Each structure stands twice: as structure tokens, then as C-alpha cells.
Amino acid sequence: MRNKNEFDKYRTENSNQCPRFIKDSFTPIDPTRPITVRECRKDEASYRLYIENGQIDSAGLKTLHNSLRNTKYFLDFSANNGLITIEFGRYQELPKAFSFSEITQLLENNRDRGLFLGLGSFGEMFCSMDKFQHAILFGATGFGKSSFLRSLVSNILAFHDDCVCSFIDLKGIDFKGLEGLPGISLVGSTYPEAVSILDLILLEITLRKILFQQWQNPPRSLSEYNSWAPAAHLPELPRHILVIDEFRMLRESDCGYINENAMSRLEYILRVGRAYGIHLILSSQRDIDFTSNIVTNCSNCFFTFHGSNGGHAFYGELIDEAYRNKGLRAIPGMIAWINNDPDSKQKVYVQQTPYCNDFDMYAAASVLRSPKAKVWENYGFIPCSFSADVVNARCLGRAILAGVDLQDCNDEALMRFKESDKFLRLNTQDRIHQMVHKPENPAPADKKTEKTEPSLPERLRWESII
Ligand SMILES: Nc1ncnc2c1ncn2[C@@H]1O[C@H](COP(=O)(O)OP(=O)(O)OP(=O)(O)O)[C@@H](O)[C@H]1O
Numbered sequence: 533m534r535n536k537n538e539f540d541k542y543r544t545e546n547s548n549q550c551p552r553f554i555k556d557s558f559t560p561i562d563p564t565r566p567i568t569v570r571e572c573r574k575d576e577a578s579y580r581l582y583i584e585n586g587q588i589d590s591a592g593l594k595t596l597h598n599s600l601r602n603t604k605y606f607l608d609f610s611a612n613n614g615l616i617t618i619e620f621g622r623y624q625e626l627p628k629a630f631s632f633s634e635i636t637q638l639l640e641n642n643r644d645r646g647l648f649l650g651l652g653s654f655g656e657m658f659c660s661m662d663k664f665q666h667a668i669l670f671g672a673t674g675f676g677k678s679s680f681l682r683s684l685v686s687n688i689l690a691f692h693d694d695c696v697c698s699f700i701d702l703k704g705i706d707f708k709g710l711e712g713l714p715g716i717s718l719v720g721s722t723y724p725e726a727v728s729i730l731d732l733i734l735l736e737i738t739l740r741k742i743l744f745q746q747w748q749n750p751p752r753s754l755s756e757y758n759s760w761a762p763a764a765h766l767p768e769l770p771r772h773i774l775v776i777d778e779f780r781m782l783r784e785s786d787c788g789y790i791n792e793n794a795m796s797r798l799e800y801i802l803r804v805g806r807a808y809g810i811h812l813i814l815s816s817q818r819d820i821d822f823t824s825n826i827v828t829n830c831s832n833c834f835f836t837f838h839g840s841n842g843g844h845a846f847y848g849e850l851i852d853e854a855y856r857n858k859g860l861r862a863i864p865g866m867i868a869w870i871n872n873d874p875d876s877k878q879k880v881y882v883q884q885t886p887y888c889n890d891f892d893m894y895a896a897a898s899v900l901r902s903p904k905a906k907v908w909e910n911y912g913f914i915p916c917s918f919s920a921d922v923v924n925a926r927c928l929g930r931a932i933l934a935g936v937d938l939q940d941c942n943d944e945a946l947m948r949f950k951e952s953d954k955f956l957r958l959n960t961q962d963r964i965h966q967m968v969h970k971p972e973n974p975a976p977a978d979k980k981t982e983k984t985e986p987s988l989p990e991r992l993r994w995e996s997i998i
């Protein structure tokens with residue numbers, strides 16, 4: 533396989549040099565002159581070498597083929613002036629063979645090391661689940677952001693059964709069809725659905741806060757909570773990973789809606805969610821799509837090639853270092869990782885991530901989970917009941933943001949927020965909200981007593997509060 537950079541040296545004008553593999557396979561038409569590369573053109577996807585005074589027979593073709601064994605090339609004899617053209621794809625050295633399905637054994641054997649990021653110059657790179665927190669991801673279009681997200685999520689679904697994943701993807705292509713698979717919580721592909729998901733997560737944070745406060749010295753992390761919960765007869769809670777692809781579309785959809793609906797919810801989740809096991813991964817084409825509030829709350833930063841030299845809004849020097857010293861190139865699937873962990877000496881890593889297609893994703897979600905895997909009821913959310921009106925008002929998130937105590941959260945209080953949000957008010961048929969917290973009438977008293985263990989809403993008396 534040829535290294536694409538090797539052709540740059542033939543691009544100098546009047547270069548009389550000729551690559552070895554050409555000399556070995558071509559013979560000169562005029563034996564008194566050498567075979568030369570008249571010109572080397574570099575365009576978006578390929579290098580083209582124009583060979584002068586060269587001819588090739590069937591033995592030469594065989595030699596050429598052998599020396600370019602793993603390289604895709606195209607030989608063109610139709611150029612004018614007797615020149616022969618060889619064209620090489622610039623990105624052909626991609627390790628495409630490295631696919632998600634091929635590394636399942638590696639992932640299986642390394643569950644404890646956390647999320648598999650890819651293969652770097654130091655071998656396999658993992659990011660521990662405890663240090664993962666929130667992350668941003670950016671890079672030019674077509675360099676593998678969505679595929680990286682898919683491989684991360686597949687890894688989580690297959691090997692981390694303490695997590696559930698939700699998606700907001702306003703492009704609506706990359707994560708469609710995952711709904712209903714094990715470990716997948718919610719998938720939103722429209723703006724109202726996105727706001728619904730953020731709303732539900734805000735409510736979930738509030739409910740989790742109540743559970744955490746059952747102890748005088750509350751647990752400091754979700755893992756701590758989960759280790760204490762059984763003794764206190766409280767439910768175990770999953771980690772929620774919310775992946776937002778095409779983040780910029782979500783941010784721009786906020787325009788025209790009073791109080792920047794999605795962004796204010798999102799920034800709140802970024803600030804407090806981590807402690808309750810709610811993590812966000814935000815992906816967009818450019819780093820400047822993220823606000824400084826977002827960047828400061830995201831301890832992990834991933835980026836693919838993004839074609840700009842310097843002048844980055846954030847992490848300027850570290851981004852330059854990824855290009856200069858760590859070998860980040862315009863190769864799909866090659867991802868740099870800025871690790872903000874204070875214990876880590878090295879800050880920037882570059883690795884090739886596995887290619888994860890739809891099939892891998894479905895297989896991870898539905899097949900790879902071990903038979904012992906936990907099944908999270910109610911899409912991984914704490915169940916509670918609301919009246920149909922409250923669900924349709926769908927303003928819980930705004931109420932929580934505004935600091936309304938859920939104890940006082942009656943329909944009237946919610947209506948105030950409903951008024952400020954024209955768009956949401958028009959969408960009374962809220963599919964996502966109703967999937968999670970189904971509107972229902974309080975269960976008859978005798979039914980409640982039949983249960984061996986009171987459900988969480990009963991213990992927190994949610995039905996009477998809301
Ligand atoms: N890990 C990988 N290894 C090899 N090729 C990859 C890898 N990831 C992505 N690719 C190639 O790059 C193409 C684009 O990937 P992807 O859709 O993930 O890009 P993207 O950054 O999300 O683009 P956009 O910004 O347009 O959404 C894929 O169809 C695939 O051919």
C-alpha cells in the first residue's frame with residue numbers, strides 16, 4: 533500500500549525523478565532518454581502521475597500489479613502526447629478492514645477498561661466510563677463522526693449493560709430504526725421530539741436528586757448511589773447517554789422560539805447531569821458550533837480532520853498538536869481525543885476508530901448483550917404518573933429550569949410556561965413524552981396493596997404531588 537505523501541515530491545516542476553515501481557515495470561520508448569514523471573496532479577481524492585517516454589507490456593503490467601498489490605490504481609493510456617497516466621486514490625490507506633464486528637472479542641475481554649476509542653500508535657485506546665462525563669465531537673463532513681458515535685454506542689450497548697442510550701439526530705438518517713432495541717431508550721428526529729427528550733431528562737435529574745437526597749450524606753456519583761441503593765430499598769438506576777448528532781441543526785432550530793428552548797435545557801443538563809449519571813455527547817461539523825458554556829462543561833473533546841489551520845475557537849494548541857505531532861490526517865475514521873483528565877500526562881491522542889455500519893449497530897443492540905444483561909424498564913426512566921393535561925402541556929423541563937418546586941408543580945404553574953412556548957403548545961400529541969410517562973388515572977387503592985413492594989412513585993407520592 534503506498535503512502536499518499538510519497539507522491540508530493542513528484543509535484544515539483546520539471547522533476548526528472550521517477551518512482552522505483554514505474555522504472556521496474558515500464559520500459560523507455562526512446563532508450564536514449566529516461567522515463568520521467570512529467571507532471572503530478574493532486575486533487576480532492578487522488579494523485580495523478582503523467583508518465584513520459586514509458587511503455588508497458590504484459591510482463592511489466594504483472595510487475596506493476598505486484599508492486600502495487602494493496603493499492604487501488606487506475607492506468608490510463610488515452611492521454612495525449614503519448615503520456616500514460618496512473619491515478620491513485622489519496623485516502624486508500626484507510627484501515628477499512630478494521631470493523632466493529634472484527635473487534636468484538638477485544639471489547640469482550642476489555643469490558644473493564646471502558647469505552648473503546650480505536651487503535652492508536654500506542655495500541656488500543658480506551659476511555660474509562662467514570663471519566664467519560666460529557667463530550668463534544670467535531671470535524672469536516674464525511675470524516676466519520678456519525679460512524680464514531682455508532683461505534684461508541686454499539687460498544688456501550690453490547691458490553692455496558694448499566695447504560696441506556698438516547699439519540700437526537702435532526703438529520704434523521706444515522707440512528708433511525710434503532711427504536712425498540714435493547715438498551716436504546718429514545719430516538720428523536722424532529723425539533724419537538726428533541727425538546728421532549730431534553731424535558732424528560734430534566735425531569736429525570738429532578739427525580740434522581742430526590743432519590744440521592746434520601747441519605748444525609750448523599751452519594752457523590754451514580755456508581756456510589758447504585759452500590760448503596762439495594763440496602764435502602766431504592767431502585768438501581770442506569771447511566772443515560774444522550775447522543776446529539778448534527779448539534780448545529782438543533783441549536784439553529786431554537787431561533788424564533790422564546791427563551792432558546794433546547795439550549796437552555798441542554799446547558800442545565802451539562803451542568804448538573806453528570807453527577808446523576810446523565811451524559812451528553814454532542815457532535816457537529818465545526819468547533820464554533822458549540823458555545824463556550826458547552827465546551828467548558830465537556831471534559832472530553834473528539835475531532836476528526838477539519839481542514840482549518842489554526843484559529844480554532846477552543847483548544848487551539850492541542851488541536852494543532854494533533855495535526856503536527858500526532859499524525860491526524862484527512863482519513864475518515866481517524867479521530868483525535870483531547871483528554872482533560874487532570875491525572876493524564878498526555879493530553880492528545882490520535883486513533884483510527886472501527887468502522888461501524890448499521891448491521892454492527894443492530895447486532896450490538898440486540899445480539900451481543902449477554903443473557904445476564906439488565907433490562908431497564910420504562911426506557912430507563914424513573915416511572916411516575918401524570919394527568920393527561922400535564923403531559924400535553926409538556927412544560928416540565930421549563931418549570932424545572934425556572935426553579936419551580938415539583939411540590940408546587942400543579943397544572944396552573946405549568947400553564948405559565950406553556951404560554952411562553954408557542955411551538956410546543958401546538959404539538960399536543962407528544963409521542964415521546966407519552967412513551968415514557970404515560971398519562972394515567974391513579975391506580976385503585978386495593979391494587980396498590982396487592983404489590984409486594986411499593987413502587988417508587990408511591991413511595992415518593994408522585995401521584996398526589998403532580
Ligand atoms: N472508522 C472508519 N473507518 C473507515 N471509513 C470510515 C470510518 N468512519 C467513516 N468512514 C467512511 O466515511 C464515510 C462518512 O462517515 P460519516 O457519515 O460517519 O461522516 P460524518 O462525519 O458523520 O459526516 P457528516 O458531517 O456529513 O454527517 C462513511 O460512509 C465511511 O465510508
Ligand SMILES: [Mg+2]
Pocket residue numbers: 677678679706777
Ligand atoms: Mg454525520
